[in-house]
Amino acid sequence: MGEDVFWAIKGGDGGSFGIVLDWKIKLVSVPATVTVFTVTKTLEQNATKLVRHWQYVAPKLSNDIFILLSISRASFGQDEGNKTIQASFSALFLGRVDKLISLMEKRFPKPRLLKENCTEMSWIKANLYFAQFQCNAWRFCLIGLWVANPFSK
Numbered sequence: 001m002g003e004d005v006f007w008a009i010k011g012g013d014g015g016s017f018g019i020v021l022d023w024k025i026k027l028v029s030v031p032a033t034v035t036v037f038t039v040t041k042t043l044e045q046n047a048t049k050l051v052r053h054w055q056y057v058a059p060k061l062s063n064d065i066f067i068l069l070s071i072s073r074a075s076f077g078q079d080e081g082n083k084t085i086q087a088s089f090s091a092l093f094l095g096r097v098d099k100l101i102s103l104m105e106k107r108f109p110k111p112r113l114l115k116e117n118c119t120e121m122s123w124i125k126a127n128l129y130f131a132q133f134q135c136n137a138w139r140f141c142l143i144g145l146w147v148a149n150p151f152s153k
Contacts, residue, residue, distance in 0.1 A: 028063070028094070030123045035097045036130070037118045038090040039111045042076060047087040050110050054089065057108045064094040065103065068130075092126055 041047040054069055061067070067089055074086040089111060093100040097118045104113045121129065 031094055032122065033096055033120050034123050034126050035093040035095065035100045035118050035120050036091065036126050037100075037113060038088055039113065039117055040086050040088040041111065042074065042084045042086045044076070044084060047085065050089070051087050053110050054108070061107055062103065065091060065100070066093075067091040067108075090130065092130070096120060 041050055051069065051071070054067070058067060058069075068091070070088045070090070072086055072088070074084055076082050076084050091100075093103075097115055097120055100118060101113060101115060104111075119129070
């Protein structure tokens with residue numbers, strides 16, 4: 001999105017607003033099985049180098065993979081007073097785990113993704129994974145989300 005479109009949507013100043021009149025999206029086909037993973041590294045595990053490397057690699061990755069980076073504060077060791085920074089790389093790959101492993105080895109080898117770190121599932125279950133729902137009965141999770149929403153009609 002260009003700067004002119006951003007300001008048009010946002011509005012010029014405090015008293016004006018933008019209205020979106022047209023929105024185009026490009027749909028992609030989603031395979032029956034997708035692969036997800038989350039790898040977390042702390043500063044002590046060279047998270048800084050990984051984040052720096054990710055900044056260069058991410059824009060050049062295939063459109064079949066989406067990698068989300070989140071940085072947060074965490075405790076480590078036995079003492080709760082020990083604080084560090086952790087970087088979590090969560091990804092959705094439109095395909096099977098074997099193809100993902102080979103792609104990651106070529107393009108983003110630093111976190112050394114292992115097959116044990118990956119989970120194959122349907123796309124809809126992957127959405128629950130990213131929303132951090134711990135629900136084995138995924139259909140009931142989705143129904144529960146809809147029913148529990150007080151703002152739904």
